[in-house]
Amino acid sequence: MLEEIGKPYDVEILDFGPPMKGPDYCTINPMGKVPALRHGDAVVTEVAAICAYLATTFPEAGLAPHxxxxxxxxxxxxxxxxxxxxxxxxxxxxxxxxxxxxxxxxxxxxxxxxxxxxxxxxxxxxxxxxxxxxxxxxxxxxxxxxxxxxxxxxxxxxxxxxxxxxxxxxxxxxxxxxxxxxxxxxxxxxx
CATH class of the missing domain: 1.20.1050.10 (Glutathione S-transferase Yfyf (Class Pi); Chain A, domain 2)
Known part of the structure; x- marks a missing residue:
């Protein structure tokens, strides 16, 4: 989805397993699941929500529904x-x-x-x-x-x-x- 948007972004890779369930990451996503998106002060989890958020936040990418x-x-x-x-x-x-x-x-x-x-x-x-x-x-x-x-x-x-x-x-x-x-x-x- 980020590649479709076409804006610069950074990726932080987590080791699958214990680091995802640790307190640092669980402050971002209490479920300890990936992905999570941080955009400014907003944090969005769940892939469907991330897709909808990015589509509506970056309408110039043409991915939001007509x-x-x-x-x-x-x-x-x-x-x-x-x-x-x-x-x-x-x-x-x-x-x-x-x-x-x-x-x-x-x-x-x-x-x-x-x-x-x-x-x-x-x-x-x-x-x-x-x-x-x-x-x-x-x-x-x-x-x-x-x-x-x-x-x-x-x-x-x-x-x-x-x-x-x-x-x-x-x-x-x-x-x-x-x-x-x-x-x-x-x-x-x-x-």
């Missing part, structure tokens, strides 16, 4: 941060929600979430329609980086692959991937 895109923008941004993230995480961990308990988890079941997301990414070139927005940054990360790369989403039917193909070759995505890979290589640890 008025006719707002409904889909917020729908898919929050659908991804709630049902998609929970369903894919539970699926990856081998957690199957019994049919009589599906009303308690907020997403029902994995197949319903996957089918809903698959339909959404196949209806238009981008999640809100014909234009790339900040919602595509977040939805795309779950589809491509998390879903297809780690196998938490099936490649069936090709809709997820086609959507990811539209996103992965964006110049900002290429730059972000290079930066992520360099950071990962520089901070290799074995826990």
């Amino acid at each position: 008025p006719n895109e707002r409904a889909n923008f917020f729908r898919w941004l929050f659908f991804t941060s709630g049902p998609v993230e929970a369903a894919l995480s539970n699926h990856a961990l081998g957690v199957e929600i019994p049919a009589d308990k599906q009303g308690m988890v907020g997403y029902g079941n994995y197949d319903t979430v996957v089918n809903t997301l698959e339909k959404a990414v196949s209806q238009h070139p981008y999640i809100t329609g014909d234009r790339f927005t900040a919602a595509d940054v977040y939805v795309g990360s779950h589809v491509g980086w998390g879903g297809l790369r780690f196998g938490t989403l099936p490649a069936r039917g090709g809709a997820f692959v086609a959507y990811w193909d539209r996103l992965k070759d964006r110049p900002a995505m290429k730059r972000a991937t290079e930066l992520d890979e360099a950071a990962a290589a520089a901070t290799q640890h074995s826990y």
Whole structure:
């Protein structure tokens, strides 16, 4: 998202594990999770919130929804941060929600979430329609980086692959991937 915005920024890399749960970082994000964004005096956590914040704070980047895109923008941004993230995480961990308990988890079941997301990414070139927005940054990360790369989403039917193909070759995505890979290589640890 920061590469899409196109403004200068600094990255502070934390060791995954105990440093993220330490008192210094927990003053920034009490959950001890990354990422967190500090912009002036503002601190924003949770990726969907960071995407929305940056899109609206830097409108010149063209990533905020137009008025006719707002409904889909917020729908898919929050659908991804709630049902998609929970369903894919539970699926990856081998957690199957019994049919009589599906009303308690907020997403029902994995197949319903996957089918809903698959339909959404196949209806238009981008999640809100014909234009790339900040919602595509977040939805795309779950589809491509998390879903297809780690196998938490099936490649069936090709809709997820086609959507990811539209996103992965964006110049900002290429730059972000290079930066992520360099950071990962520089901070290799074995826990």
